[in-house]
Amino acid sequence: MNYASQKLISKVVIHVSCANLPNKDLFSKSDPFVVLFLETRQACGVKSWVECGRTEVVNNNLNPEFFTPFTLDYNFEEYQLLKFEVFDSDSSSKVLSSHDFLGMLQISLGSIVGEYKGNVTKQLFLRNGSPLKSTITFVVEQLNDCKEIIEFMFCGHNLDKKDFFGLSDPFLIFYKQSIDGNSSYTSVHKTDVVYKTLNPVWKEFNISVFTLCNNDYHLPILVKCFDWNKNGTQDFIGETQITLDEILKKNKTVFELVNPKKKKKKNSGTLEVLKANLKKIYSFLDYIVGGLELCFYVAIDFTASNGDPSYPNSLHYRHPQLLNQYAQVLTSVGRICENYDSDKLIPAYGFGARINNQVYHSFFLNKSNSPFCYGINGVLDAYYSVLQDVELYGPTNFSPVINCVAQFAASQPASEKYHVLLIITDGIISDMNQTKEAIINASKLPMSIIIVGVGNADFDAMNELDCDNSKLSFNGKIAEQDIVQFVPFHKFSGEFSGEKLSSEVLKELPGQLVNFMARKGIIPNTHNKASAPFQESVASQCVQSPSNLPYPYPHIPLS
Numbered sequence: 001m002n003y004a005s006q007k008l009i010s011k012v013v014i015h016v017s018c019a020n021l022p023n024k025d026l027f028s029k030s031d032p033f034v035v036l037f038l039e040t041r042q043a044c045g046v047k048s049w050v051e052c053g054r055t056e057v058v059n060n061n062l063n064p065e066f067f068t069p070f071t072l073d074y075n076f077e078e079y080q081l082l083k084f085e086v087f088d089s090d091s092s093s094k095v096l097s098s099h100d101f102l103g104m105l106q107i108s109l110g111s112i113v114g115e116y117k118g119n120v121t122k123q124l125f126l127r128n129g130s131p132l133k134s135t136i137t138f139v140v141e142q143l144n145d146c147k148e149i150i151e152f153m154f155c156g157h158n159l160d161k162k163d164f165f166g167l168s169d170p171f172l173i174f175y176k177q178s179i180d181g182n183s184s185y186t187s188v189h190k191t192d193v194v195y196k197t198l199n200p201v202w203k204e205f206n207i208s209v210f211t212l213c214n215n216d217y218h219l220p221i222l223v224k225c226f227d228w229n230k231n232g233t234q235d236f237i238g239e240t241q242i243t244l245d246e247i248l249k250k251n252k253t254v255f256e257l258v259n260p261k262k263k264k265k266k267n268s269g270t271l272e273v274l275k276a277n278l279k280k281i282y283s284f285l286d287y288i289v290g291g292l293e294l295c296f297y298v299a300i301d302f303t304a305s306n307g308d309p310s311y312p313n314s315l316h317y318r319h320p321q322l323l324n325q326y327a328q329v330l331t332s333v334g335r336i337c338e339n340y341d342s343d344k345l346i347p348a349y350g351f352g353a354r355i356n357n358q359v360y361h362s363f364f365l366n367k368s369n370s371p372f373c374y375g376i377n378g379v380l381d382a383y384y385s386v387l388q389d390v391e392l393y394g395p396t397n398f399s400p401v402i403n404c405v406a407q408f409a410a411s412q413p414a415s416e417k418y419h420v421l422l423i424i425t426d427g428i429i430s431d432m433n434q435t436k437e438a439i440i441n442a443s444k445l446p447m448s449i450i451i452v453g454v455g456n457a458d459f460d461a462m463n464e465l466d467c468d469n470s471k472l473s474f475n476g477k478i479a480e481q482d483i484v485q486f487v488p489f490h491k492f493s494g495e496f497s498g499e500k501l502s503s504e505v506l507k508e509l510p511g512q513l514v515n516f517m518a519r520k521g522i523i524p525n526t527h528n529k530a531s532a533p534f535q536e537s538v539a540s541q542c543v544q545s546p547s548n549l550p551y552p553y554p555h556i557p558l559s
Contacts, residue, residue: 011143012113013211014070015186016055018086018124019135021062024100029232030088032102033057034136036070039081049083057089060232065187071143072109080109084136086124094463101127103134112140119184139186143210147282150212150244153204153275154191159257160198160268162227162235167196169229170237172271175222176213185222188212193228204275209244217245223271225257238268247276282524284510287517290524293417294340295408298379299401300326300365301425303352303394306455309387315426315455316387325454325489327380329424332502333450334376337420347371347408348379349401350386354393361400395430398423402438406445414446415522418513421447422505426455432464436474439465443472443479448512450505454489462486468508481515482508 016034024030033056037049052072058064074080084107088100103124112120118140124132154172162168171193175185188211194200213219220241227235238257246252253274256267288294307314315325323331338344348365355363364371366382367389373379402421409419429435439449451466453459465472466486472479485508492501517523 012072012074012109013141013143014072014112015066015139015141015188016070016084017063017065017137017187019063019121019137021064021086021102021134022132023062024088024102025060029060029062030100030102031057031059031090032061032064032086033089034066035085035087035096037083037085038072039083067187067190074109074113074142082107082109082112086134086136103132103136105136112138119178141214147280148209148215149206149279149281150209151204151206151275151277151279152273153202155199155201155272155274156225156257157199157270157272159200159225160237160259162237163196168198168227168235168237169193169195170197170200170225171228172202173224173226174207174212175224176211177220177222195228198269201274208281209278213244217248218243223255225269225271240271242273244276247273248278279518280523281518282514284514286524287418287513288340291416292513292524293342294337295412295417295419296334296337296341296346297405297419297421298330298334298346298348298365299362299421299423300348300350300383301352301396301423301427302350302390302392303396303427304392305394305396305427305457306392309392316392318384318387326383326424329422329452329454329489329501329505330376330380330383333422333452333505334379336502336506337422338376344375345372346374346376346379347405348373348382349404350390351398351401352392352394352396353390355390359393359395361397362404394427396425396427397431397434398425398429399431399434399438402435402442402449406438406442406447409442409445409447412446414516414520415525417446418516419445419447420450420509422450422452424452424454426453427457428459428461432461433474435465436472437477439472439484440474440477440479443481443483446513446516447483448509449484450509451484451486452489452505453486456490459486459488462488480519481512483512485509 018032018034021030021032033054035054036052038052039047040050041047053070055066055068058066083104085104086102087096088102090099104127105122105124107122112118119138121135121137124134124136126132156170159168159170172191173187174189176188178184178186189205189207191202191205194202209215213221220243222239222241224239225237227237229235236259238259240255240257242255253272255271257269257271259268262268306316309316309318311317312319317324334346338346348371349362350365351361351363353360353363365379365386366373367386373382401423405419405421442449451462453462463486465484467479467482467484471482472484485505487501487505491504
């Protein structure tokens, strides 16, 4: 590799807090959250803002400390202009116009890192440029290639009484000390609240050693205990300092909570470490280098809402010189994914078509007795060919093809193969409840689902499936993790960029894969062991089979 030609890129983590925010609520205080945008330049030179992430909502607080940081690639040779916008949350909607605007700031990442040494407080402004009394503070750190996390569980004993009836609603906040030698601290984790008790047991949580103490086992960690109040305020109970060295090496598990303002020297209770397990974590690349194979699947929507393929206004129209939106998605995403598939055999399915007066929700795209196409070019050839033989119909059902791929994922060793299903669709899901159930079941498996919405349909319902900040639930069942990434194609309208589309579509996949492996306790192969052969028989079973077709379709019904 020519290292001289590589970009100098580091990952940085930005912690955010605000002060003196405007109050937009009538009977309480604002419920703020922060959204980060990065200025990007299109090939035609037009600049635009791309959302990079959001913090959590802090309820009823005008001076919030946010625990969800932003992570960015820091490119030394690029001018990276950032825009931070603060909102008052008024609903569960992801649409920013549904919330009250509180203030904004534009600042370059290079300025924060270089000029202000990674720690700066700045004034917020209205969109017309008028200054506010509100401020926003950034603490920036480089994200090291940390390989360790710690599983923590804490409890408290005999905490001070803060409530009227002689109890408290305690929670903990963990603070990391600055590594520059001063005494400043940055909040890095907040536990759940345990209600009405002086002897709480907080839920177990995981945190990286880097986030907690910069990988320094001797660096003091400040832990503060507070009493939660319904009005959004909090009463200080006590604090203590701990180090990982004390807990892991010296087996110290009980620490006194002290309130410096108490006149008596008696402590405010004790904090006990119930669990402190150190675990090694691995990166996406660790698994790929270790021989893990990505098995890529494609499912294409053939419902009537796409329009007659023989007309230019159809989403399935084959222009003599230009790729339609389906082909653009297949090309930009597929050419990346196929590089991780050793045999380049891609199972490709169609759904929503009527064949011989019967509707089918999963059928082989390539007119053969096997769903496999060789490479993404083979998938494109099969796609264009089958358009001539099927009638676009409906409804738009996702669950059959999701269950199909899940059946195959369940049959393969999770340490050797990870399965990625790309669904390209133009419409609203007809079997939403069945799809939710299928996704929840698939969340237990080595599998990710990517949904790309083409055309101009209203895809708001798709956000129910893409649960970035929570786990999908239905009928009493909860997904083990988020495995869905939804991207609307119109987000890339104008001059099409395959690189931007593929980056957006695939950005959550590495994290989903690593989360699954960590949850199952699977470590990467160190001997680069070859994967087992792809089992055609299983994939061939996952299909509805129309009868009397001019080409063979095996028929084994879905269970």
